Amino acid sequence: MKQALKKLGAFLLTMVIVSFVTFLAFQLIPGDPVTHMLGTSYTPERADALREQLGLKGPLLVRYWDWLRGFVTGAMGTSYSYNLPVSQLVGEKVGNTLALNALTFVLIVALSLPIGLFTVRRHGGAADRCLTVVNQVIMAVPPFFTGILFTWLFSVVLSWLPGKFIEFSEDPVGYWQCLFFPALALALPRIAMTVRMLRSTLLEELHRDYVRTAISRGNDSRAALYRHALKNALPPVVTFLAQTMAEIVASSIVVEQVFSIPGLGRLLLASINSSDWPVVQAIVVLLALWVMLAGTVADLINQRIDPRLRLGGAK
C-alpha cells in the first residue's frame, strides 16, 4: 500500500514536469495568436480583451497554474481556430482513440501470450523456427503500411470494409468492425515483438535451477512451464507491454489518418497545421497522461505478481 502511494506520488510529479515542459514549449512559439484571430478587426482594446479572455496575460507561473487547474477540472481553454472550448473538441474525439488503443492492446495480449507459449513448448521445432522468421518480417512492416495493405486487400479487392467510418451511436457492431482492422494493423508488429520477448525470457527461466527442482518433484514440463516459469517470466513482459502503450499511442496518430478515423490523432494534425496551440497542448498532455498511467499500472501489476518487487525493489 505504501509502495502504491509512492508510485502515485512519482506519477503525479512526472506528470507535473511533463505538463510544465509542454506548457513552456508552447509559450516559446513566436507569433501572436491574438493578431491572427482578430484579423482585420484588430484594435488594441479588442486585442487586450481577447488576451484577457484567452488567459494570455500575467506571469508565466500564474498562467501555468491557471491552465493546470483548468485542465484538471476539464476547462482546457479555447481553441484559436474554432473558437470552441478545447474540452468539447477533444471530448468528441477522445472516445474513438481510446477505443482503438484499447482494442489494439487487447489484441496484443490475447494473441501474443498463446503464441509465445506455443513457440516455447515447441522450442527448436519447425513451427518455432518458422514463427521466428515470420516474426522478424512482421516487425519490419510499419503499422501504417499494414493499414494501407489492409484497406487495399479488404476494401478494394474483397470489398468487405464499409467505405466510411461508422459512429458508435449509429451502429455499435459496425463501429467495432471499423476499428478491428486499424487495431490489427497497430497490433501486428507489437505482437511479434512481445512473442519474441516472451520466448526469450521464458527460455531463460526454463534453464534455472528451480524449474529443474519443480520437475524432479514430479511436475511434468507443462506444469513447470505454466505454474513456475511463467510467473517469473511475466514481469519484464508486463513492463514491455506498458512501453508498448506509448508506441500504440504514437502509431495510432498515423493509423487514424490511414483509415480516416475521427480521433485525437487527426485533430492533433489539423491543429498543428492551423497553429491551434491550446488544442495541441491539451492533446499532448492527455496522451502523455495515458501513457504514464499505463506504466504505473504495469508497475502495480508487477508488484502483485512478484512479491520481491514489493520490498522497495530489492532484488
Added chain:
Amino acid sequence: MKKKTVLRRKSDGYLRLGLAITGILTALILVGCFWTPYDPNALSSGAPFTPPCLSHLFGTDHFGRDIFSRVLKGGGTTLLVAVSTVAIGGIAGTLIGALTGYFGGIVDEGLMRLNDAMTAFPSILLALVLISLLGYGKSNLILALGLVFIPSFARVSRGAFASCRDKNYIQSARLMGASPGRILLVHILPNTAPVLLPAVTIGFNNAVLAEASMSYLSIGVQPPDASLGYMLSESQGYLASAPWYALCTGGFIVLLILGVGLIGEGLQRRQRESGSRR
C-alpha cells in the same frame, strides 16, 4: 585470426542476410543519387498507371512518373534523414551517457530523471511537437528526430559505461595515469560496441519509421523533395487503379527496415552466444 572468422559462425545467417539486403539497397540508393533510369520528376516518362514491366520496374504513377526512379530518390532522402538522425542522437546520447555513467553524481541523477520524463512521451508525438515548434522541412525533421533519439542512446550507453567503470583493466589504466578522456575513448568505448551497435540498428529503424510516418502525414519532408512516406500517402488515393504504387513503395521501406533489423538481431545473437560460451 579473428578477422577470418568474422562471418563464419553458424548462427550468422541473420547477420549475413541483413548485410546483403542492406548492402544492395544502399548501393541502389547511392546509384540513385547520381543516376536514375528516368528523371524522377519528369511527367509522362511512360503512360500514366503503367503496371510494372521491364521498362518501368515498379510501374508508373498517375502523372506517368517512373516509380522506381522516385523510390530511389525517396529512399535517398529517407536514408539521409535516418543516418543524420542516428548520428546526432547517437553521438550526443553516447557522450551524455559516457559522462554521466562514468562520473555519476548529482548531474547523473538529474539527467536520468529528465530522461525518464522524456520517455513518457511517445517518440513520434515528441517529434510532432518539436516539428510544430521548428517548422516543416528536411533539416528541421533531422534536428527534431535527432533530439528525440538522444535519451534512448544516453540510457543505453550510460549503463554500458557504468558497468565498465570499476573493472580491473580500467583501474589499472587509471593507475598508469591515463586521463579520463583517454579512458573513456580508448579503453571503454570499444568495449561498449556490443551494446551500442544493436542500439544503433534499432535507432536507425525507428528513424526510418518516424521519417516515413511524418512524411506520410505531410509534416515531414516537403515536396519537391521526394520521400517514401509522402509517396505512400499519395499512392493511397490510387489503390484501386494502381495498387503497385503503394506495394512497391511500402515494400522498399519494409526491406530497408528488415535488412537493418536482421543485422541487429544477428549482432545480439552473436553477443548471447559468446556470452554463454564463456
